[in-house]
Amino acid sequence: MRKSLLFFCLLLLAAPLVVKAQDPQFSQFYAAPLYLNPAFAGSNQQMRVGLNYRNQWPAIEANFQTYSAYVDGFIESKNSGVGMLLMRDQVMGTNSTMVGLQYAYQLYLTEWLTFRPGFQAAFYNRNINFSDLTFANQFDPNTGLPTGVDSGEDFGDAGKSFIDLSAGGMLYTKNMFLGLAAHHLNTPNQSFSEDGDPKELPIKYSFHGGVKIPFKSGTIGSGVYSRPQERSLTPTFQYKKQGEFDQLDMGLYLTLEPILIGTWYRGLPFKSIEGFSNNESIVLLVGFTKKGGNGEILNIGYSYDYTISKLGAGSGGAHELSISYSWSTRDPRKPPRNVMQIPCPDF
Secondary structure, eight states, X not given: OHHHHHHHHHHHHHOTTSOOOOOOOOSSGGGSHHHHOXXXXXXXXXXXXXXEEEEEOTTSSSOEEEEEEEEEEEEGGGTEEEEEEEEEEEETTEEEEEEEEEEEEXXXXXXXXXXXXXXXXXXXXXXXXXXXXXXXXXXXXXXOOBOOOOOOOOOOEEEEEEEEEEEEEEEEOSSEEEEEEEEOTTOOBOOSOSSSOOOBOOOEEEEEEEEOEEOOOXXXXXXXGOEEEOEEEEEEEEEEEETTEEEEEEEEEEEETTEEEEEEEEEEEEEEETTEEEEEEEEEEEEEEEEOTTSOEEEEEEEEEEEOSTTOGGGOOEEEEEEEEEEOOSOTTXXXXXXXXXXXXXX
């Protein structure tokens, strides 16, 4: 029954005349900063490169896989950040590829409050290989199992390309941050059919933030090589809405450098869907941070989504891996700069 229901939902998402797509998601949303909000471009004041990979529901055939790579940097003389984001999302015969360019400006409102507006222009290409899809007549109506017979359908391949515009902003202090992003502002037509009605990609809104609660720092290293060891607790949240769908992530990160652990909940417990509570998953994270003497920072994170929805743990949950590396490009002979960084986690 679950396989039949899952197939029916995927068919609705993939069919060219009834597209109601949602954007891919990352549980480690702060480890995919340029995807979360274009205002994060250049936010750590260094050059940075990063990779993200998510494998959702690996135990079933119709699983989702998402790949992301990004590079960004900060132009100190212009108080500006620039970045480039690459993404590929695939499920069965459906693929989506995106290339985005970003710009953000760092505006100092007061000595303790900073605002960062950001913008993104992206190119999307989406395609469906119908030969990789299965249809209702290929399943036994009594058992829900595949019959192995040919569907008799011959749609060939279909593709769609479009330009997409997004914007966002971050407001933050030394220990607090709030952000708002709006993707697909131009609601581009994503329909694979040139003759049918346009299917606009709805705007995705994301409201996110948190507070860093610092503890008494420790010490890493000894002698001239010693430096403060970060110890902090950071509660965070993210609320997303796209079309008729919405979702809440809330949890916390505990940093005991070089180790970080985190956990959060995804769902909307006060909102039911067809009589069922809207609970999706519990996410568990472990991360590792390595800082070098010249400002280099290496972050590696792994998280697992334990499914608590009606789909059940048999789906395999979701595995996610993030890696980022940043380094300073400043002339060491220059005097230290007074720049406030967003205090959000790197995972």
